Amino acid sequence: MKKKFIYSLLIASGLTMSSCQDFLDYKPQGTLSSENVKSAEAADALVTAAYAGIGNDDMVGPMTSMWVYGSVRSDDAYKGGGGVSDVADVDYYEHYNLTRPDQGLMHPFTWENFYKAISRANVALRSVNSLSEAEFPLKKTRQAELRFLRGHSYFMLKMLFKNIPYIDETISNDDILKVSNVQYKNDELWNKIGEDFQFAVNNLPAKQSQIGRANKIAAAAYLAKLRLFQAYEQDDKHQVTNINKTRLQEVVTLTQQVISSGQYSLQPDFAENFIAETENGPESVFAIQYSINDGTTIGRLSYVTGLNYPHGAPQYGCCGFHQASQNLANAYKTDANGLPLFDTFNNSNVDFASNTVDPRIDHTIGIDGHPYKYNPDLPFSNSWVRDPGVYGLFHTMKEQQLASSSSYHKEGPFIGSSKNIDIIRYDDVLLMQAEAYIELGQQEAARPLINQIRRRAAASTGRLKKSDGTFASKYNTKEYGSAGWTQSYARSALRWERRLEFATESPRFFDLVRWGIAAETLNAYLDIEKVRRPFLSTAKFTAGRDEYLPIPQREISFTKGLYKQNPGF
Template structure:
């Protein structure tokens, strides 16, 4: 099991060396083909269009680095939810239980790992935003690269601000050592910067790309992310505006809910933004995603470590006959739709089917499931955000057809399950939309922060120790407070 590093190398981060993930390969190859072994100092970089492309590739590659996609995000973005349990064996990675039971302290390494992962990616974005405009290159590509970096910066600050509240707003490169350590910025200012970046990005980004650039962020991604931000801020008119725009861009629900998450259907018509993860032949270091591996079925070749497993509460909560239950949960003893027989005995009764990669795709010497993308934004979220916004704005009649689109896809050909929601009572429809979000996005790292933003955390998580006025955010990593020389302060209650 990989250990997350405790020490955040702040000076290297803020100085902004373009390191560890810049490709020295030809630009004609896919931006997924990244060689993580090359390092180039920023002072010697950003001279040509090729440099700019490599920097953008590095930024995207960092999204599937360990701290961005494996243990730290599971701890911070999933483990507090009622839909999950730690998994694996009882004695392995017991720190996950401290997140689940809200007994975590500021010294836990996963907090520092999550913080480090997001700020590393923000640094890549800041390097692009600062340095690419000065390169003599194709002007439209230059503008697009800067817009992509603004989206990624916004996405990472979104993850930070909902996890920690006030966080340092690093949007420029430091001029000297006096600017290495920033204090925490009030969260309202962080949210405002996120919105500005997304507005800027949406104004420039294209709606689609040719095959070689699939996976780069689009206008639809910027608008969808902005809608999600507005939803957290309860700006319901804005949520409605942004999602309505995306609904006119040609996205649609993938017809088979279970198959949507398989590697053979990456970047389908429902996908708005996915973190691209590939098995690159003869290059295990570049095939470094452990998103699937850490959650895979334990004890079988081609499976994984068995963490972040569905809870009995989630399994029992689905409406009778909802096909999403079997499409989300791998049960011990079942045979998957892809033909993998799951052992009838083992450490865990259930596993996350959305991160599952069929065992036959395992290649010795590579991480299990390293080719599995992490879906960040998809069209079902657009429909349900629009439904929630309309309901909050008092227009339940407009919300119902959007909710029905999602239920109809889940229902499939079996018309006897998942009846239409017909209530126009605002409170009842709000509950129906909340429930739909739970089942539609189960095991996709949405539930925990959804419940908090909905104001229901005490009711839903209180039996496990969640406390109002404290657990809306996680503690600031103690390593960061120490390294800051006192510039950073701790969240109340920790």
């Protein structure tokens, strides 16, 4: 069925936009710009172009799926593919080997793509700002949407690079080259980005008539996410020095605004977050929209995870990247009480004949003989794995779609999908509030929030049966009780829950950095994993450097040293 998105407006308007080589010189080249917009219709087309901008990525410069930057750099996954030299740039991220002069293409293009998206938002803001409310009755709403979109791009850039130049619609092209990436201190920059989301909270409607547009509740959720990151205050070497209780209380207030709105809820089955047929459901707070069969040649598809399908599966044939780690598979083991094994999970590898596990493992990891992507007649096979001698036999699965799905499209060897990419889900909102409560010393308030997530996980087995009606795994997931629910235990439970809930979706690395435990967690992971996977033998996370990506050298060179490199690079 053809899906209706706000992007259809972009097609209808005939708007085309392109860019020069560097984002700093970026000027729209097409039928519309902020200088010649004279109507509300034209201004609205620029707003639509800004929405399109946050999803205009690819495998080289990812903006939507952070599987390279957030999953492979964590303990969740390996690069995969045809050995370490296959797309070697990703191997450099996996080994934290970015101090070499040749930084590769990926994160420089991610930087560029996000600043192109920011430029689109700024161009549109200038146009919308120039019109009166009489000329454009939706002026305030569209301003708020644009600031939401700009805030999203800046949030992602800050999470990736930390020290970034902040350029808004008031800065002229002549003054752009005067803006340094260290103009603002860490907390000041969070506040600048937060101003965009706060404006969106104050000026967006609670609901929008068109799917895909940001609303007031989504803005509150995103501002909560920003305040949660901001609460963990870092020094210049990226180490957490304080957890700001005022910011945590803001997180509680903002997430409660989302919860109390009644607009969002958990999907009954965890699976419904990962199949195109149930996208834009009650759990999706804000998502980047894609389409197929929309009147264009191949639609607006996402190819950012197009390399990550099982290579040996005849229906796919490419390319076997993004394989789940042994450590992640072991993390799903549960004890006799249906609770995680915080301290002993990695002492032995999971055995599906004897160990009980959390059902989310079979939503997340492709395992030999287990139903693949909810098809009982299509078991995953070890023969599908491209290079098991290097990367083992587990595959990631959440981002993939069945070849029979209406969202699936293969273009040559590369695979695209019209499945939306969720930026914030309701499960994230619940766990953000739980985290804030725990760090505020109100851990009992967090327990029912975490248990909501676990209760849904335990119930999410309906799509996991084999063709004979049995399960390939032994499931046992229970809720946490009040006994022993100290702040320390609750913190471990929260962090574990976030890992299981969002595994291979990319938040893991950024969570570890936020909590200030990236170095200890990842080096402990590597100490064991490099024995299992010798290709990791030289990998080491260096605290004070590897929490963030280096500022692209070409940007430093272009600005003649105005931009300063991150520590350690």
